[in-house]
Amino acid sequence: MKGIDDFPRDLIIEILSRLPAKVLCKFRCVSKRWYNLLTNDRDLMTRHSELSKLKPLLLIRKYISDSNGEPDRSKVTIELTSIDTEGNITDEFREVLDGPVHTFISCYPFSVLCCMYSLYVCNPSIHQVVRVPYPSNARLYNVGFGHLPKSNEFKIVHLLYHSFVGDGKIGCEIFSFKHGEGVHSGFWRTLGDYPCSAWIDGHPLCLNKAIYWGLIATSWNDKSILSFNLENEEFNVISYPVFDSEKYIFLEYTGIKGCLSLVGCSAGTSALDIWLLKDEKKIWVLEYSISLSPLNVMFLIPCDNQGEELLIHVEQRGLICFSVKNQTCRRVEYCRAMKNFNKPCLYYDSLIPLSSVTHRIE
Numbered sequence: 001m002k003g004i005d006d007f008p009r010d011l012i013i014e015i016l017s018r019l020p021a022k023v024l025c026k027f028r029c030v031s032k033r034w035y036n037l038l039t040n041d042r043d044l045m046t047r048h049s050e051l052s053k054l055k056p057l058l059l060i061r062k063y064i065s066d067s068n069g070e071p072d073r074s075k076v077t078i079e080l081t082s083i084d085t086e087g088n089i090t091d092e093f094r095e096v097l098d099g100p101v102h103t104f105i106s107c108y109p110f111s112v113l114c115c116m117y118s119l120y121v122c123n124p125s126i127h128q129v130v131r132v133p134y135p136s137n138a139r140l141y142n143v144g145f146g147h148l149p150k151s152n153e154f155k156i157v158h159l160l161y162h163s164f165v166g167d168g169k170i171g172c173e174i175f176s177f178k179h180g181e182g183v184h185s186g187f188w189r190t191l192g193d194y195p196c197s198a199w200i201d202g203h204p205l206c207l208n209k210a211i212y213w214g215l216i217a218t219s220w221n222d223k224s225i226l227s228f229n230l231e232n233e234e235f236n237v238i239s240y241p242v243f244d245s246e247k248y249i250f251l252e253y254t255g256i257k258g259c260l261s262l263v264g265c266s267a268g269t270s271a272l273d274i275w276l277l278k279d280e281k282k283i284w285v286l287e288y289s290i291s292l293s294p295l296n297v298m299f300l301i302p303c304d305n306q307g308e309e310l311l312i313h314v315e316q317r318g319l320i321c322f323s324v325k326n327q328t329c330r331r332v333e334y335c336r337a338m339k340n341f342n343k344p345c346l347y348y349d350s351l352i353p354l355s356s357v358t359h360r361i362e
Helices: 009-016 021-029 032-040 042-052
Strands: 057-066 076-084 089-097 103-107 110-114 119-123 128-131 142-148 153-165 169-178 187-194 210-216 224-229 235-239 248-256 259-266 271-278 283-291 297-300 309-314 318-323 328-332 345-347
Touching: 009 032, 009 042, 021 032, 032 042, 103 142, 103 345, 110 142, 110 345, 119 153, 142 210, 248 271, 248 297, 248 309
Parallel strands: none
Antiparallel strands: 057 076, 057 345, 076 089, 103 110, 110 119, 119 128, 142 153, 153 169, 169 187, 210 224, 224 235, 248 259, 259 271, 271 283, 297 309, 309 318, 318 328
């Protein structure tokens, strides 16, 4: 054999899929064959994504500058920094958006940056940020973002607070686009109303083909979780487990062992109670009770975790990765100064394009 081009295609895919997307983008210059392989080959993109799930990355946003115009419509330069769960910076780039970001979420390889009047989908791995076409002039409030692996379809679900319809119900619309076809191939459609009038409270989470939001009406006892099934596009309300309403300073949901989980932090002691929602009977089970004292827990970073790790921001150490199974933690150094309103999100490295224009990473 004269070189790597003489290797079988399957072997080349297996080798290349183990490299970061940032490196692979540079390899497009090697030859026309490699350009086509690294730009259009679905098998390579799929295999690369599968392996990337074993090494999730954190995406952190930081504002660089903004204009002196109207706050909700001014141009804002945002810096997006990727780090691994050891705290090492793997990449960073800047993008100009139409205003500050109020919702920053991710699913699979993409992240969504939602401003007051504009919405963007981002693939941080290849430095692509594409604005989602939005025909209405209405404000964008609560959005969720999810993925259906079987159909390779991504869905942005927007809950419309401005249009209350009969009995206090709130409207909903969905933007869908497919893997490899780009954001501009997608379209909006109106779904209808979701089945309650409570306000959204909490970070949207996509887990097991469903999107979850926290709901709150008037008190802790009224708290529940709104779920949206991405397959049949139906809403459902999940009640919280029974607990002492004065026990916790916060309750947040995340994924543990592939299950929707609710984490309650006790005031003063930083003791964590962790419930898992068992799918068979939709019953909450108190799976873990652990203590992080003397650490002062501030908040969690929601993630679609198939393992048994929590990403927790603590006052003394910044971000830590805590194994609930082994009762051990490690520190993520770079996030020490992270603020609550700049909560990062997890994503997976990927070559999947968002538009027909392929960005070249220097």
